[in-house]
Amino acid sequence: MHDLSNRERLTASGVVMDFAGLRALDDVSLSLGQHEIVGLIGPNGSGKTTLVNVLSGALAPTAGTVTIDGEKVTGLAPRKISHAGLVRTFQTVRLFGTLSVYENVQLGALGAGIRRSQAAAKAHELLELFGIDHLRDVLGDSLSYGQKRIVEILRAIATDCNYLLLDEPAAGLNEEESDRLLGQLSNIPDQFGCGILIIDHDMNLIMRLCQRLHVLNQGKTIAEGTPEQVRANPTVVEAYLGSQAAPEAGAS
Amino acid sequence: MTQLSRLPLARKTLPVIITLGALVVIAVGVSLFGSTVTNRIVTVMFVHVVLVLGLQLFMGNSGILSFAHVGFMAIGAYGSALMSIPAENKSRSLPNLYEPLMGVELGFLPAILVGAATAGLFAAITGVALMRLSDTAAAISSFALLVIINVVLSQWNEVTNGPRTLSGILKYTDMWTAFGWAAIGVIVAFLFKESSLGMKLRASRDNLHAADAIGINVTRTRWISFVFSAFIAGLAGGLWAHFITSFQPDALYFEMTFLVLMMLVVGGPHTITGATLGVIIVTVVNEGLRSIENNLALSGALPFKTVGMTEIVLAVVLIIMLALRPGGIIHTVELGGGVGRRRELQTSASSQKGTRR
Ligand SMILES: Nc1ncnc2c1ncn2[C@@H]1O[C@H](COP(=O)(O)OP(=O)(O)OP(=O)(O)O)[C@@H](O)[C@H]1O
Ligand SMILES: [Mg+2]
Numbered sequence: 001m002h003d004l005s006n007r008e009r010l011t012a013s014g015v016v017m018d019f020a021g022l023r024a025l026d027d028v029s030l031s032l033g034q035h036e037i038v039g040l041i042g043p044n045g046s047g048k049t050t051l052v053n054v055l056s057g058a059l060a061p062t063a064g065t066v067t068i069d070g071e072k073v074t075g076l077a078p079r080k081i082s083h084a085g086l087v088r089t090f091q092t093v094r095l096f097g098t099l100s101v102y103e104n105v106q107l108g109a110l111g112a113g114i115r116r117s118q119a120a121a122k123a124h125e126l127l128e129l130f131g132i133d134h135l136r137d138v139l140g141d142s143l144s145y146g147q148k149r150i151v152e153i154l155r156a157i158a159t160d161c162n163y164l165l166l167d168e169p170a171a172g173l174n175e176e177e178s179d180r181l182l183g184q185l186s187n188i189p190d191q192f193g194c195g196i197l198i199i200d201h202d203m204n205l206i207m208r209l210c211q212r213l214h215v216l217n218q219g220k221t222i223a224e225g226t227p228e229q230v231r232a233n234p235t236v237v238e239a240y241l242g243s244q245a246a247p248e249a250g251a252s
Numbered sequence: 253m254t255q256l257s258r259l260p261l262a263r264k265t266l267p268v269i270i271t272l273g274a275l276v277v278i279a280v281g282v283s284l285f286g287s288t289v290t291n292r293i294v295t296v297m298f299v300h301v302v303l304v305l306g307l308q309l310f311m312g313n314s315g316i317l318s319f320a321h322v323g324f325m326a327i328g329a330y331g332s333a334l335m336s337i338p339a340e341n342k343s344r345s346l347p348n349l350y351e352p353l354m355g356v357e358l359g360f361l362p363a364i365l366v367g368a369a370t371a372g373l374f375a376a377i378t379g380v381a382l383m384r385l386s387d388t389a390a391a392i393s394s395f396a397l398l399v400i401i402n403v404v405l406s407q408w409n410e411v412t413n414g415p416r417t418l419s420g421i422l423k424y425t426d427m428w429t430a431f432g433w434a435a436i437g438v439i440v441a442f443l444f445k446e447s448s449l450g451m452k453l454r455a456s457r458d459n460l461h462a463a464d465a466i467g468i469n470v471t472r473t474r475w476i477s478f479v480f481s482a483f484i485a486g487l488a489g490g491l492w493a494h495f496i497t498s499f500q501p502d503a504l505y506f507e508m509t510f511l512v513l514m515m516l517v518v519g520g521p522h523t524i525t526g527a528t529l530g531v532i533i534v535t536v537v538n539e540g541l542r543s544i545e546n547n548l549a550l551s552g553a554l555p556f557k558t559v560g561m562t563e564i565v566l567a568v569v570l571i572i573m574l575a576l577r578p579g580g581i582i583h584t585v586e587l588g589g590g591v592g593r594r595r596e597l598q599t600s601a602s603s604q605k606g607t608r609r
Contacts, residue, residue: 056465058461058465077464078461078464078465079464079465079467079468079469079470082465082466082467083467087465087466087467088465090461090462090465094459094461094462094465095458095459095462096454096455096458096459096462096463097458097459098454098458098522098584099451099454099455099458103451103455106451107451107452107455107463107466107468108466110448110451110452110468111452111463111466111467111468112466112467113467116448119448137263139584139585140458152462155462155466156466159466159467
């Protein structure tokens with residue numbers, strides 16, 4: 001039960017997810033440390049969101065196990081999984097629309113059981129750190145799309161999570177916003193001891209941000225490795241990257 | 253800038269001050285210029301403020317419709333009456349009452365607290381099941397709860413005098429007592445809304461999945477709030493019973509439920525300023541229509557009966573309101589809770605531009 005080698009890791013092994021005849025995930029295994037950023041990529045409908053749903057407890061897998069820090073958490077409710085240190089964001093942003101930015105971020109901490117005064121201090125600190133202190137009292141619904149994305153991420157970080165799963169955080173952002181997001185995300189593992197699994201279709205962002213990539217196609221893992229390895233993988237190029245792979249993208 | 257940093261506090265306190273101020277103006281106005289009739293109407297209105305704010309505390313913050321609260325009010329009314337009716341009156345109004353309860357003769361405050369606690373206890377037990385249901389199923393079940401409470405109160409002859417009128421209750425509540433409780437209700441409602449429990453409840457209302465995903469125990473949050481809110485409704489029942497002094501179970505049933513939900517929905521369930529305003533508006537409209545109805549009936553000017561006109565007009569007003577302003581008159585931001593918001597948004601927008609280029 002207690003696997004020492006996985007003491008500071010999120011792991012999924014042999015995950016299968018069936019939806020009424022459709023195998024959305026087929027024997028997928030993946031792991032994430034607390035100090036790395038891993039990209040989860042693949043064409044539309046390849047099962048990326050489904051995998052995040054399984055990891056975060058929104059779906060109970062048909063087969064396979066998920067562990068957090070060596071502890072088996074397969075099939076636990078999202079709330080329990082968040083208490084175990086894994087928090088996710090959603091492909092369609094889910095903010096608390098009638099609550100202020102400050103309250104939204106505080107709630108992350110409150111949800112994790114942190115006391116009110118500390119939660120408030122934490123929210124304050126995060127808003128300043130990410131330079132959106134001026135939006136403190138703006139209601140969630142009144143934010144721009146890019147602002148909503150970052151607030152959702154801050155709300156997750158406020159839980160003191162060790163694993164952060166981001167489902168297309170850069171979708172709908174313009175180039176400038178997505179560049180800023182890149183800078184902010186790349187600091188998170190070191191700043192907060194929180195590993196990131198990020199889904200995105202923006203290859204420019206993914207290639208620069210991630211240390212490792214995991215590629216899904218039709219529910220199956222078709223490649224794993226560094227951005228360079230993945231970009232050079234002919235199967236990946238054929239299934240997903242296509243002409244996208246050709247352009248420069250200086251790896252950092 | 254320093255002014256701006258003080259705005260959040262103003263946003264939290266101004267709505268409280270506005271609400272309390274409005275209630276004070278009404279209370280003082282009526283005590284100076286009011287007739288016995290207006291005094292009576294306003295006393296009941298203050299009791300309704302307590303009830304509606306109790307309902308708002310759960311319904312407004314959780315987004316779950318509850319029909320059960322007038323039932324909780326009824327439990328509070330009967331429970332407190334049982335505690336406070338003097339022994340000599342009890343032998344007359346409830347001759348078959350169980351012996352141990354016969355001699356119980358508590359003061360006003362302990363009596364209404366016992367009534368409220370009974371309502372809270374009932375909500376605690378039923379809420380275990382109710383708060384696990386989906387929003388719609390919970391709303392329907394709360395309606396069933398109202399019916400169950402009414403049936404039990406109407407049948408339990410020994411304790412309630414059955415469907416007949418229970419009398420012999422002493423009059424404790426006057427306008428200023430009711431005002432005092434309404435003021436406490438306003439403050440409690442605001443404190444709850446801003447508390448971490450209230451924030452979690454509002455979060456679950458805005459986005460259930462997101463609340464769950466960040467670790468909020470939605471079922472537990474809802475349950476605690478439901479119990480607290482039932483306690484306040486029970487308190488309102490005690491205040492009401494000790495003002496009306498004789499009533500039967502049907503006085504706290506559909507008609508009152510309709511009126512109370514209307515107050516909340518018209519004013520705006522998400523806001524306390526709105527809920528309070530709703531109580532005031534619906535009271536004025538309701539009483540106005542009722543007196544027109546009575547005068548018309550007395551004068552015999554119309555060829556048809558006017559009984560029920562008030563309810564029909566109120567129902568039409570409710571439908572029109574819901575169509576025009578679904579979130580109520582004050583729907584998202586408390587009255588006075590948006591001070592400087594626009595200016596702040598402008599400054600934030602311009603400072604953003606500044607940093608970008
Ligand atoms: N709850 C569900 N019930 C039935 N089928 C589902 C469900 N969720 C996902 N699917 C199916 O599973 C497959 C994988 O979907 P998923 O959302 O995981 O893809 P994705 O990789 O996130 O795609 P995208 O890049 O478009 O977000 C799709 O065929 C989808 O229709
Ligand atoms: Mg997806």
